[in-house]
Amino acid sequence: AQSVSQHNHHVILSEAASLELGCNYSYGGTVNLFWYVQYPGQHLQLLLKYFSGDPLVKGIKGFEAEFIKSKFSFNLRKPSVQWSDTAEYFCAVIPGGATNKLIFGTGTLLAVQP
Amino acid sequence: KAGVTQTPRYLIKTRGQQVTLSCSPISGHRSVSWYQQTPGQGLQFLFEYFSETQRNKGNFPGRFSGRQFSNSRSEMNVSTLELGDSALYLCASSQTGDKAYEQYFGPGTRLTVT
Numbered sequence: 176a177q178s179v180s181q182h183n184h185h186v187i188l189s190e191a192a193s194l195e196l197g198c199n200y201s202y203g204g205t206v207n208l209f210w211y212v213q214y215p216g217q218h219l220q221l222l223l224k225y226f227s228g229d230p231l232v233k234g235i236k237g238f239e240a241e242f243i244k245s246k247f248s249f250n251l252r253k254p255s256v257q258w259s260d261t262a263e264y265f266c267a268v269i270p271g272g273a274t275n276k277l278i279f280g281t282g283t284l285l286a287v288q289p
Numbered sequence: 290k291a292g293v294t295q296t297p298r299y300l301i302k303t304r305g306q307q308v309t310l311s312c313s314p315i316s317g318h319r320s321v322s323w324y325q326q327t328p329g330q331g332l333q334f335l336f337e338y339f340s341e342t343q344r345n346k347g348n349f350p351g352r353f354s355g356r357q358f359s360n361s362r363s364e365m366n367v368s369t370l371e372l373g374d375s376a377l378y379l380c381a382s383s384q385t386g387d388k389a390y391e392q393y394f395g396p397g398t399r400l401t402v403t
Contacts, residue, residue: 275344277322277392278334
């Protein structure tokens with residue numbers, strides 16, 4: 176079955192620290208890849224996406240992610256986190272041809288300490 | 290543009306009852322998807338509607354159903370409620386064309402089954 180794995184369930188960082196959240200998916204064909212963020216009390220928002228082309232994609236608020244096809248990975252990075260980045264982060268995949276059927280990872284809760 | 294709206298925001302029902310949740314997509318969006326979010330199972334895809342037709346379906350029992358109207362508004366229905374149906378139900382809408390995979394989420398309906 177298609178699945179998405181996020182290895183870090185809970186991450187605690189100090190402000191200005193660098194962030195990398197892991198995401199791996201199990202699907203051998205074409206995929207569309209996403210990171211969504213859910214800030215406290217707010218709804219899910221799209222952070223960035225990868226459909227094709229340059230495997231390094233940039234999103235909002237200084238986030239970026241790198242698609243490594245050989246590793247089935249799409250890790251999220253930010254060089255310097257801020258307290259306002261405290262949120263839950265979800266990696267998600269749409270397997271080829273599945274239109275809008277997002278398959279989500281279990282999420283990573285990030286707490287940034289001032 | 291107004292975002293995705295969902296009504297009601299909170300709902301308490303008793304086992305065995307049925308419930309109908311409503312979703313109004315962003316103006317111009319024709320695809321509406323529904324997701325269930327629980328602490329144990331995370332975010333799971335229920336179904337997607339496009340132009341009043343179900344285009345994708347997740348692995349949920351037949352008690353979960355949905356429909357879409359000509360104005361793209363969508364409803365989902367859960368019959369014979371079980372305690373395990375307690376969850377946050379999220380609706381997401383998306384456009385057609387090259388932004389078809391970008392889903393915009395609503396705030397959700399928090400359903401509690403007692």
